[in-house]
Amino acid sequence: MSGSDQASRRQVRVAGARDKAPPSLQALAAEAESLKASDRRGFLKGLLAIGGAAATGQAVAVTAAGSLPPLVPPWTRSLGRGVVSKPYGEPSAYEKDVLRRTVPWLTAESISSISMTPLQNLKGLITPNGLVFERYHAGVPEIDPEQHRLMIHGLVERPLIFTMQALQRFPSVSDIKFIECPANGGMEWKGPQMAGLQFTHGMLSCCEWTGVRLSTLLAEVGVKPEGKWLLAEGADGAAMARSIPIEKALDDTLVVYAQNGEALRPEQGYPVRLLNPGWEGNTSVKWLRRIEVGNQPWQMREETSKYTDLMADGRARKFTFVQECNSVITSPCPERPWQEAGWYEIEGLAWSGRGRVKAVDISFDGGVSWLNAALKGMVMSKSLTRFGYRFKWPGGPLLLQSRALDETGYVQPTLRQLREQRGVNSIYHKNAIHTWRVEADGSVRNVQML
Amino acid sequence: MCRCFNSIAVSRVAGLVTLLVLLIAEGCSSDTASADSGSSTGQQQLFAAVATANTRDENPQRFDLGETATPAQIAGWDIDVRPDGLGLPEGEGSVEDGELLYDAKCASCHGTFGEGEGRWPKLAGGMGTLNQQRPDKTVGSYWPYASTLWDYIRRAMPFPAPQSLAVDEVYAITAYVLNLNDLVNADFILNRESFKAIEMPNKDGFFVDDRPDVSNPRCWNNCIDLATIKWLEVIAGITPSVHIKEGGTDARAYREEAEAGGSEVDAVGKSIHDSACKICHGNGVAGAPITGDRDDWRERSQQDKALIYQHALEGFQGESGAMPAKGGRAQLDDSAVKAAVDYMLEKSR
Secondary structure: OOHHHHHHHHHHHHOOOHHHOOHHHHHHHHHHHHOOHHHHHHHHHHHHHOOOOHHHOHHHHHHHOOOOOOOOOHHHOOOOOOOOOOOOOOOOHHHOOOOOEOOHHHOOEOOEOEOEOOHHHOOOOOOOHHHOOOEOOOOOOOOOHHHOOEEEEEOEOOOEEEOHHHHOOOOOEEEEEEEEOOOOOHHHOOOOOOOOHHHHHOOEEEEEEEEEEHHHHHHHHOEOOOOOEEEEEEOOOOOOEEEEEHHHHHHOOEEEEEEOOEEOOHHHOOOOEEEOOOEEHHHOOOOEEEEEEEOOOOOOHHHOOOOOEEOOOOOEEEOOOEOOOEEEEEEOEOOEOOOOOEEEEEEEEEEOOOOOEEEEEEEOEOOOOOEEOEEEOOOOOOOOEEEEEEEEEOOOOEEEEEEEEEOOOOEOOOHHHHHHHHOOOOOOOOOOOOEEEEOOOOOEEEEEEO | OOOHHHHHHHHOOOOHHHHHHHHHHOOOOOOHHHHHHHHHHHHHHHHHHHHHHHHHOOOOOOOOOOEEOOHHHHHHHOOOOOOOOOOOOOOEEEHHHHHHHHHHHOHHHHOOOOOOOOOOOOOOOOOOOOOOOOOOOOOOOOOOOHHHHHHHHHHHOOOOOOOOOOHHHHHHHHHHHHHHOOOOOOOOEEEHHHHOOOOOOOOOOEEEOOOOOOOOOOOOOOOOOHHHOOEEEOOOOOOOOOOOOOOOOOHHHHHHHHHOOOOOHHHHHHHHHHHHHHHHHOOOHHHOOOOOOHHHHHHHHOOOHHHHHHHHHHOEEOOOOEEOHHHHOOOOOHHHHHHHHHHHHHHOO
16 A cells, blocks of 8 residues: 555544544644644645644545545535536636647737647537637727628629628528638648647637528629629728639538527627638638629739749649648647557548548558548538547557548648649648657657658 | 416517407416407417418528618728729829838838838849749739739738728829839829739739649558658747647646645635635625625725634624634634635635
8 A cells, every 4th residue: 555545544534533533643733733823824734735634623634635536525525616607608727728829930910810729639520619720810800790791792783781680580501611721731841840739730620600601692682694703801900802703602602600509709700701611711701791793803912912822833823722631630649649558549630621531541650551540420521520540559659640532532642742743832731641750658749751 | 277378479469459468368367268269360360471471482582681782882891903903993192102101101010122020021022033942922023913912002001000091092102012123113103094004023923723733542551662751850949839748738737737826825725715615605605705706805805804814713794694703614723714714815806
């Protein structure tokens, strides 16, 4: 029996009755009573530290004891908070490290910057609203929904202005879709820079989005036959605007006012945003105030100067809307290392902007050989999909990779293939197979194999 | 059980009958029989109307929602400008005026010559660098259309005061940024007409998305030769890594952090509080001031501390409730009670 076990048992016995305490604690109690009052606080603290509580009686013994069996923890022997002590709930204090984080050197100013979702801490498919990654071009506007309007005009029969109440009277739809910044992983074209999953892949979230189909609103205004492109524009200080082809708008674009069951968060476009499922996040314009129908794209700053993919030859690919099939192992990862040899479930996320994830393979040897992993739970089009592989780790080093393919047959490429095709300066749309090197001690490092 | 709730709910919309029903039905007495029969006509009419609506408009082409946008309303918000010049308003601005405006409103971030301060965007230079190792994507070297510059300055610049520039100012600053890139002369005046002649050097430098551009076969065995692989290790020291702990980010590690850093009174005071005081002071039972609630404690904590101790030790009858001596835990040592009081005061400051 260990020393601490002995101390614990002793404490259980003395709890409640000083006269039943063993002689050693009785002596301590007598000593306590002889102390001057001013000394007592320090003495009490010392007493608690060694696990005894005789001097202050039963109440203290309960909390001073440990919480593990056979001891009964203090929260079982006391009362907790009542209802509406926190009218809007929040995570346990013990989850306070589960936060969005940014890379300070990435941008000039936090008002025009990006933060990442802590994928290493999340379960299932849905990203909690407070952890959805942020991307602002001019900060988060605080919009009064009563004062907000969505205007649709241009090449339409009936230019209309909608209040939020009017938008919510249209038939609603709810869809689970991922949203990803096309710059996700963009810091790593030239080499591995970030020692954490949150920074290599965290510009990625997945929510249930509720709103009205854009096609419903377009039917309301009546698009003229020559209307081929839409301009979607935000009400933020950047008046962020993107050109969207009408085919997408009539296919699955949503005008969204809720995420995961509640109103959009201000960070996500409150009171209303666009959602282009499977497309680069920038096209899902937040704080949506205006949609104009035209016959050609507008060539906005965010579709020419930015969000274009510079190739090695100096030319640039534009209107690179789709987020191609991608995947990453989320456990283990640098933030969630393994401890000792034994059974683990390797888990990860896969997604494709072209539809459903069809399969995910994993490799333990850096891509020399591959095994098929299992898709877990719901497999939905343009949603995150979780995969898993049960593995008894013998304790040695590994080169862990995941490789997803989608229902179009597209297989996630290697970084070498992408670099050979595009060079290293395109910033956006890096969806390469990612490598984690698991060390013999279970720690995990971000490495690249070229 | 009475049926009157149904009739009340439905007949609310049925006008005068409603009042009658509500008045009579209040006690659910047998009198409601006549009221029910009186409202049945209203119910039938209502249901008939709903049924008609359902069969006729189940899947309409339009929902007749939204208000017509007037030309004036559209003009106020329609700020976009296209490469063909559509959207450019009446007005003009010179390179000369633009230089003064740029120095005052733009240079602090973008640099006197468009070179960019810190990580703020560089606006000028970079010609011929797009296929180099470190490409400089500026207005002159990369942007395919001048309209984008005009549009972006109008909608989003200057960064701290978007949409604060007059139309002529937008023309002038656009002209000056073009001049910084040697695309127009120093005496150039930009307006809707002169705009048409501007050609950006990189206008043909873009091609429309043609992905997928790579094809990876789904190989199973001997897919690569590790001997030919080049290794790249992560660069140390540039990842924000406070949260990445040796041995993982388990809850225990963060609890220790959460509870460390408290003052000396915490350890003893908290344990006494949680076991003896929290039962009331955790939730405000019997009018007890809630630990951690500053408003509850503001007036109390301004009292002499000896008096607060005295109330805790000997009991106290307050306006909102009674504090029993030592919270009813007579076995508690005085110093233990005081430690709990100290803890509660500190948590409620």
